[in-house]
Amino acid sequence: MPLPSFQEQFAALIAAPSVSCTQASLDQSNRAVIDLLAGWLGDLGFACEIQQVSPGKFNLLASYGSGPGGLVLAGHSDTVPFDEALWQSDPLKLSEIDGRWVGLGSCDMKGFFALVIEAVQPLLTQRFRQPLLILATCDEESSMAGARALADAGRPLGRAAVIGEPTGLRPIRLHKGIMMERIDILGRSGHSSDPGLGHSALEAMQDVMLELRGLRSQWQAEFNNAQFTVPQPTLNFGCIHGGDNPNRICGQCSLEFDLRPLPGMQPEALRAAIRQKLQPVAERHQVRIDFAPLFPSVAPFEQRADSELVRIAERLTGYTAASVAFATEAPYLQRLGCDTLVLGPGDIDCAHQPGEYLEMSRIEPTLRLLRELIGHYCLNPVGDGL
Incomplete structure (x- = not known):
């Protein structure tokens, strides 16, 4: 046939x-x-x-x-x-x-x-x-x-x-490569009238994002490849979810972001740098921070x-x-x-x-x-x- x-x-x-x-x-x-x-x-x-x-x-x-x-x-x-x-x-x-x-x-x-x-x-x-x-x-x-x-x-x-x-x-x-990552923060909820009743996952996430922005600036200063239209690595905050009511201390917050490394940048080295920044934030806010890829890079x-x-x-x-x-x-x-x-x-x-x-x-x-x-x-x- x-x-x-x-x-x-x-x-x-x-x-x-x-x-x-x-x-x-x-x-x-x-x-x-x-x-x-x-x-x-x-x-x-x-x-x-x-x-x-x-x-x-x-x-x-x-x-x-x-x-x-x-x-x-x-x-x-x-x-x-x-x-x-x-x-x-x-x-x-x-x-x-x-x-x-x-x-x-x-x-x-x-x-x-x-x-x-x-x-x-x-x-x-x-x-x-x-x-x-x-x-x-x-x-x-x-x-x-x-x-x-x-x-x-x-x-x-x-x-x-x-x-x-x-x-x-x-x-x-x-x-470029692509990494899709997720950070979950588990704090402790409580009545918003007394901040001492809880540990805000949302405030901790704010500091996490500041650390990630700092890493982004560091990587963009360190890595550059003029053969790309966007010559630096990029890090995009894609979505964030957390909390449930204005009068409750936020007990949980999640962030999903993508990172697009240039040739020569190793995904595991980038993840190790991120983990190093997360631990001090967790200790400072007395929260638990979990970090994992959404997919293999x-x-x-x-x-x-x-x-x-x-x-x-x-x-x-x-x-x-x-x-x-x-x-x-x-x-x-x-x-x-x-x-x-x-x-x-x-x-x-x-x-x-x-x-x-x-x-x-x-x-x-x-x-x-x-x-x-x-x-x-x-x-x-x-x-x-x-």
Whole structure:
């Protein structure tokens, strides 16, 4: 039975719901997407391995050819949640509007897999001297559990990896990390008429925030990378909750914040600096302070500017490799020994938005680029040169 057409594959991926969300009521399995990809790739002769990461969540690693080296074309199979009322078309149906393919995941980034399959099909009559691996992960949009499971397993992949996140077909070799953290303060409530009856968690949190702002200033003075639009690390106070009534001393307060470190900044060292500041505040206010990540951190990412993959991508695209502010799965693939680059056809400005789209004018340039990369790493591998 012949494979569906490129457009039919693209549409089927969009139609398969795969929302990843920290809220259980919105979270969905990605199995339907993985099964589609495994079916199509299996029919093309790829060896397909499905890894269960957690109940309802799966990674796919499909390989064509064998041996060391080769190329990994990677992406995530999940999408963010969506509000259908804000879309002007059905988010789970591929629509062609003004030269764009519109649908949830068209840009970020299920559509990339259809492009990969379309790119590789005419090459399969040739001998693959080194393998091509196609990787689809789960839960990138929430916990990055799929990529972390892959990295923790420690199985080597290819010589080079390209992640098809939306970069407008410009190569990206750096991005900041992301840490999402939570601080809980447990004080003692009491009648507000006598401050001695309690220990205010809200006042303690005020001092915690002052300490965090001090650390932020310190880090921003110490670390700077002009390759980023925002060249310093950032720390954002995202939400705070505490207390229940004006006439009660606040007995509990929680703060959630995110910290985006630059390459060279280690998440555990940053957490250790924060903990060092929290203990004196706890003692001064006679409260208990708990500090923990909401999710495991994503490390900052940097691929050497003079690496083979960066030089090839710059030559093929005509753009100098640059940086982005958003985080990706790139650090996890690097841990597995891959030269890694982020390079895909979508535009980040429309990702996570109603009306997400892929410009149809990007389709042919993406197919040409993918075929060139497959040719270099799999068909005619030449070691560490151009």
